[in-house]
Amino acid sequence: MILTLLAVAGLWKLQFDDQPRRIYRSDDADHALLQQTLQDFGSDDNDCLLVLEQEHWLHPQGLKLLSELPERIAPLPGVESVVSLAQVPIWQGGFPQPLVPVNTGGSPPKLTEALRQAILQHPLVPGRLLSEDQKTALALVRLQEGRHRLQDFRPVVEGLQLLAEELSRQPGLKVRVTGIPAIRVEIYETAYREQVRFATMAAVWALVVASLLFRRPQPALLCFFATCLAAIWATGLLGWLGQEMNLLLSILPSLVMIIAFTDTVHLAMDMARSRYVGMGPAPAGSQAIFNLGRACLLTSLTTAAGFGSLMISRIAIIADFGMVSAMAVILAFLAVVIAAPWLSTWKPLHIPPPRHLQENRTQKLLTALADAVLKRPAKVALLGVLLTLFLFWVAMQNQPQNRLSEASPQAGDTFQALMHCDQAFGGIQQAAVLVQWPPDMDAFSSPVQKIQRQILDFLEADPFYHAAIAPLSMQALLPNQAVSAQSWNWLPETFRRRWLRPDLRQALIRSRTPDAASQEADQAFQRLETKLMALEAEYPGFDLALTGTCVVARRNIQIMVVDFARGLGLAAFVIFMVISISFRSFKLGLLSLLPNAFPLVCAASMLVFLDIPLQISSAVALTVCLGVAVDDTIHFLSRFQKEWALDHQLKEALKRTYVAVGRALVVTTLVLAGGFSMIMASEVPTTRLMGLLTSSGIVAALFGDLVLLPALLAAFYRPRKTS
Numbered sequence: 001m002i003l004t005l006l007a008v009a010g011l012w013k014l015q016f017d018d019q020p021r022r023i024y025r026s027d028d029a030d031h032a033l034l035q036q037t038l039q040d041f042g043s044d045d046n047d048c049l050l051v052l053e054q055e056h057w058l059h060p061q062g063l064k065l066l067s068e069l070p071e072r073i074a075p076l077p078g079v080e081s082v083v084s085l086a087q088v089p090i091w092q093g094g095f096p097q098p099l100v101p102v103n104t105g106g107s108p109p110k111l112t113e114a115l116r117q118a119i120l121q122h123p124l125v126p127g128r129l130l131s132e133d134q135k136t137a138l139a140l141v142r143l144q145e146g147r148h149r150l151q152d153f154r155p156v157v158e159g160l161q162l163l164a165e166e167l168s169r170q171p172g173l174k175v176r177v178t179g180i181p182a183i184r185v186e187i188y189e190t191a192y193r194e195q196v197r198f199a200t201m202a203a204v205w206a207l208v209v210a211s212l213l214f215r216r217p218q219p220a221l222l223c224f225f226a227t228c229l230a231a232i233w234a235t236g237l238l239g240w241l242g243q244e245m246n247l248l249l250s251i252l253p254s255l256v257m258i259i260a261f262t263d264t265v266h267l268a269m270d271m272a273r274s275r276y277v278g279m280g281p282a283p284a285g286s287q288a289i290f291n292l293g294r295a296c297l298l299t300s301l302t303t304a305a306g307f308g309s310l311m312i313s314r315i316a317i318i319a320d321f322g323m324v325s326a327m328a329v330i331l332a333f334l335a336v337v338i339a340a341p342w343l344s345t346w347k348p349l350h351i352p353p354p355r356h357l358q359e360n361r362t363q364k365l366l367t368a369l370a371d372a373v374l375k376r377p378a379k380v381a382l383l384g385v386l387l388t389l390f391l392f393w394v395a396m397q398n399q400p401q402n403r404l405s406e407a408s409p410q411a412g413d414t415f416q417a418l419m420h421c422d423q424a425f426g427g428i429q430q431a432a433v434l435v436q437w438p439p440d441m442d443a444f445s446s447p448v449q450k451i452q453r454q455i456l457d458f459l460e461a462d463p464f465y466h467a468a469i470a471p472l473s474m475q476a477l478l479p480n481q482a483v484s485a486q487s488w489n490w491l492p493e494t495f496r497r498r499w500l501r502p503d504l505r506q507a508l509i510r511s512r513t514p515d516a517a518s519q520e521a522d523q524a525f526q527r528l529e530t531k532l533m534a535l536e537a538e539y540p541g542f543d544l545a546l547t548g549t550c551v552v553a554r555r556n557i558q559i560m561v562v563d564f565a566r567g568l569g570l571a572a573f574v575i576f577m578v579i580s581i582s583f584r585s586f587k588l589g590l591l592s593l594l595p596n597a598f599p600l601v602c603a604a605s606m607l608v609f610l611d612i613p614l615q616i617s618s619a620v621a622l623t624v625c626l627g628v629a630v631d632d633t634i635h636f637l638s639r640f641q642k643e644w645a646l647d648h649q650l651k652e653a654l655k656r657t658y659v660a661v662g663r664a665l666v667v668t669t670l671v672l673a674g675g676f677s678m679i680m681a682s683e684v685p686t687t688r689l690m691g692l693l694t695s696s697g698i699v700a701a702l703f704g705d706l707v708l709l710p711a712l713l714a715a716f717y718r719p720r721k722t723s
Contacts (some may be wrong), residue, residue: 004233157177243320300333378711447539470510579633
């Protein structure tokens with residue numbers, strides 16, 4: 001009760017991390033350069049985009065609508081500026097003026113041939129604010145600097161969506177909202193909404209299935225309350241540690257409930273057996289701790305070690321996830337071994353003595369399976385080894401992947417607008433080249449201009465990059481079309497700061513990039529960096545660096561996926577050592593590797609068969625599969641050692657282990673696999689993938705522990721007889 005009160009207090013202290021940038025934060029030089037660049041030149045990921053589609057835009061009513069957008073959008077909180085093709089500057093009469101003149105009285109502007117040509121030849125319009133076919137126009141809504149939290153830009157996104165709905169009522173006009181802020185809002189809101197919905201569905205599923213299999217509601221309710229308590233303790237831990245709940249840590253309560261549920265089911269089964277032989281509720285609970293406490297502790301230690309291995313990650317969010325998860329697993333162990341026996345003494349949750357302990361359909365099926373496996377264990381084990389090796393070879397063909405669209409709900413307008421912008425404008429994400437020149441030059445000297453021209457040529461020649469803009473690109477906006485300090489200063493200061501910082505001896509060349517596959521993006525980034533290195537050699541004293549939120553985020557999320565995979569390898573080694581030491585047998589540790597690896601290679605090879613790349617959600621699913629497989633393996637081995645000590649008959653001990661442990665494994669598999677299969681109805685592709693892999697891996701873990709492990713033990717393990 002004291003621990004629960006402390007956990008509830010921790011829940012009150014819990015904060016939610018709604019700053020999406022933190023998910024790819026690291027301590028490397030690339031991230032430090034990105035942070036400094038964003039501070040010096042402004043953010044590259046805080047533009048909302050109003051995507052406006054109609055038959056064509058170069059007519060008076062279309063230009064009038066684009067001219068009026070700033071007046072309708074500017075009152076939204078946090079909006080710094082609004083730019084469409086109507087507002088881009090052009091030099092006229094000695095001063096910068098809007099490209100499309102605003103008529104008094106609100107009448108549509110007169111579309112002369114000169115204005116049409118000015119629009120189509122403006123350096124910021126074609127392919128940037130107006131698609132090549134002139135059917136799609138963009139309005140860039142720039143948010144004020146420093147607004148990086150969801151609560152800061154959610155009102156803008158919601159206001160733009162209302163405006164889009166209103167404008168879309170006009171005949172022939174379709175308006176949608178996209179951009180990094182809008183996508184982030186949709187991802188976060190969908191994730192938290194679905195988490196509540198699917199957690200509720202999974203809890204109901206667990207209660208129904210457990211009640212049917214136990215044939216009593218009391219054991220099912222006991223398991224439910226004990227696992228909920230474990231989740232409360234784990235979530236309260238986040239509050240006391242000062243960890244903010246982010247997208248990754250948001251799955252921690254569910255993970256803890258999974259781990260706690262497996263142990264609770266085993267305890268409930270053991271208490272039912274004790275009740276069958278006449279024990280009261282309290283003695284049955286004590287006996288369950290005596291029989292399974294060591295096994296539950298080992299499962300918690302191995303699972304905690306698996307999560308703890310993620311602390312080696314180079315990405316802060318992964319390292320924190322590993323540390324917190326390891327601590328939460330130990331708390332879950334304490335919650336289960338304290339709460340489950342204690343709750344069983346409450347009269348409403350008394351586990352009644354079962355009517356039949358051995359003679360039921362499940363036990364008969366398990367006995368038949370044991371006979372089939374143990375009849376030719378060597379052949380079953382050999383087939384298992386060959387199948388695992390084949391699936392491992394297939395799984396090694398996986399390639400890490402990271403795309404913005406894969407984490408976005410695909411049914412909404414935000415995603416559809418993102419895809420449309422990829423086709424019409426070459427993407428909405430930005431890569432940037434930071435140019436720094438020597439102290440003996442100025443921003444408008446010939447070498448600085450030449451190197452900008454060469455970088456622009458690189459970007460324009462590469463099909464991956466689109467709509468590249470440098471300070472040099474602005475010369476058409478300036479008097480005499482020449483870039484100089486005097487003419488440059490006529491442009492608005494907020495506009496100039498986005499491209500050129502003479503005080504820092506730096507210029508920024510920006511280019512749009514599509515939401516492409518990781519391999520395609522990585523190759524494009526490498527091509528550009530190779531050319532930048534050659535330019536640095538040609539122009540001594542210049543520093544050229546590829547940066548941008550999309551560049552660093554892609555690379556760091558790739559690192560996150562790789563670190564998850566490395567952590568799984570380290571976890572497998574740690575689990576092998578813990579099992580070997582705990583059961584005092586390196587042979588048992590080696591034999592346990594196959595059934596624990598089997599669900600991982602099954603799930604990972606499924607990605608290859610389905611032609612789906614490795615993502616963060618995939619790596620999390622593999623971690624869950626390993627945790628469930630290890631839990632079941634340890635419970636099987638622990639019970640096997642007890643049964644072996646009775647008569648030293650290997651196959652008979654294995655058969656009795658099937659009967660004693662198998663039903664609990666089947667219950668946990670049905671509940672967990674069914675619960676995870678529900679999230680395959682998610683709107684988010686990565687969530688659907690996680691549901692598919694986890695449910696499949698959990699079923700494969702059951703096969704590994706009820707087929708491969710007994711076959712390996714019968715074929716290759718010869719335990720020493722003890723007196």
